[in-house]
Amino acid sequence: MTTTAATVTAPVRPAHRNPQVLRWLGAYTASTLGDSVYYLALSWAAVSNGSPAQAGLVMTVSAVPRALLMLAGGVIADRLGPRRVVIASDAVRCLSTFGLAGLLFLASPGLWVLAVVALVFGTVDALFLPAVGALPPRIADREQLARVQGMRGLSYRMGAVLGAPLGGLAVAVGGSVTAFAVAGVLFALSLPLLCSLRLRSLPEGTGESRGTALRDLADGLRHLRGHRVLGPLMIVILLADLGFVGPLNVGLALLAEQRGWEAAGMGWVLFGFGAGAGTASLLVTVRGRVPRAGAVMGWSMTLGAVSIGALAFVPQLPLAVLVAASVGLLAGLNGVLCGSLVQTEADPAYLGRVTAVSSLGSLGIAPLSFPLTGAAIGLWGPGPVFVLSAAVCALSGVYALAVPALRRAELPR
Template sequence: MNGSVLRWLVAYTCSVTADSIYFITLSWAASRALGPAAAGLILAAGAVPRALLMLGGGVVADRFGPWRVLIGSDLVRCVLVLGAALAVADRVQEGTLAALAVGFGTVDALFMPAVGALPPMLVDAGLDTGLDTGLLARVQGMRVLAVRAANLAGPVLAGVVLGVGGASASFLAASLLFGASLVLLPTLRIPRTSAVSEPGQSLWQQFSEGLRYVRRHAELRRLVIVIGLSELCFSGPIAVAVVILVTQRHWSGATAGWILGAFSVGGAAAAAILAARADRRYPARPMIAGSLMLTAGLLVAWGTLGRPGAIAVAAALGATTGVTMVVANARLQTVAAPHFLGRVTSVTTLCTLGLSPLLFPLAGIVAARWGSGAFFALCAVVCAAAAAVGSRSTPSGRPARAATAGRGGDDEAAVSAPDDHRII
């Protein structure tokens, strides 16, 4: 694995950890100073621009290059959070936190598509010819490992710093981690050809062309649906359901931490194994469908088990969802044309992080009326539907990346890659 990939993984881990600290600190500061209702409104104020601008963020990533967008995003987030640390040092004000949430959510809409489009460029940069799909799968495995590690480290760091220095110190810690990422990103080796795509088109034309590309590319369309459905429940709603499950069973608050922690550990373990064995060749479609069906079965069982069983199943769910994330995203990045990756990633991100907040109230309503097990069963149905879509074969044709020499017009968008391609 080349040095650029390793530096990016370190930078990405710093950025995701800082992101976790930021959200915990924002929630804590708003709840403590302004009350739960105001905290909910402030968090919603950040979620709205992120969802509305996500597809536009994919266009920006493809037009200017994901590397430049990532540097700009980390710079703006570092400045925003540092400003918040100074602003709340004396007094927490609702307007300050709301402005921070809106600004951060807007930048997130640029950051997320860019971070999904960058790995294939890093892999290409370390090779003389072609795209090493085994290495790409390894990078995806390490990326999932970084996310799981950050999701474990972020809350711990936030809790410690909040206890010692309050919200101001915690925001400062997040800004320092964003700064560390910002130092590493300019050192990456990025091919010059990845800098700009379709410079003669307007942003709206690029936006429209990206949607047409996803719609007409058979396998890509299937992968977008699979990733969107498979991650929809696991982008936040499941955590809400776990908290409700613990409350309904009268378990201690620490049990919720053990369950969520086991989920992260299981995902990290699966990602590490896939990254280590990326030189092996396994069929992508059966792995995706199989892991999703196993996830559905585990979700059904989750709501019926006692405390030890719930923790064990959480670890198993982390592993199965980790397999799905690594394999599906590596396959998506293999079949998508390089200059469409930002827009393709923005669509999948919108389907998960953008739409998953809509399930938060549903989780509470279903759990309150029929129990948390009913919501787990509903998520199992969603995963089973994703498995059904993922198991379908698509027409064989020329490999999608072989057709990327042109500008990426409608003919290219209609190409499907061979479905039996081996990615890991």
């Protein structure tokens, strides 16, 4: 008599029931809220202590180290482990904001102090962002990574929506001192959650450090270049960021001014965008997997580009809010799917470096287009600039559909 032993596979735990994922999500939410409150407090303190031009310079300072050090941050996340880097990053941000709150309470320092803190935050961001992107595959099953990205998108939107009013309330109650203290408390809340995370070990011998940091960086770039999905995906993300970030961050403010919508109208347009993006994240969170992810990603950006171009030609505010919601829905879906494919296609040992490269476009390169976008709108008006930006976004989607390996990319079942 022959006995056949059946292999029993443990059921995959849904991300929303995984304590490790929930701890990571709670820490990420607290940190995102802290970021929103911090930037509002920084801008208020800078405007209160200097001219608008000086305030703008203080706000720009943090972008420089973020752009210059992002790739190095990816190497550090992979060499030291993402958990250590994220804990250290939030600890530095916590101490910096508490320290600045205490200094502002006791004295009236010049703008140079705010610039130093902004420089510290930019440096920490260059470490934090690759590390936080490398954590999900170490705490969740591969089949759940798309759902985790959806949950992360919801958390980010909640931080953006709630952080600004919370920071505004803190400034109204006690000025910049109270706002910086609130940001410090939020960063502090993330620390025990991060410390309680238990990461899965990497498979033995995968992506291990070969020597110097420069060699590790070169290994990571070779991993991207030689990957049939990740290499083209980095180009898609860069093109989408270049076409999308400028109009949303600079063009929308100038468009609202020209249309007479004022700041309240701009807020409603941003609300429409946020609602659309949040809906996309919620759909992926609930569904867990999107079939034909590569093709859906390409089509979502191609169609979303049409809405981006149309936004400049909508005179009525209610219609503009609806168009912005469609931009948010399609761009949000594209962003979640891009993030999910990065998470599932990359070797976890290289994920810090891969995340650094994918983040460099939106947080390092694309912001350099802000002055150019503003100047172009001043010369030619919003219409041609939004259409050009939409064309770059459409190119991103078309390229994704034109690369067979990327178009056929699937998320794990």
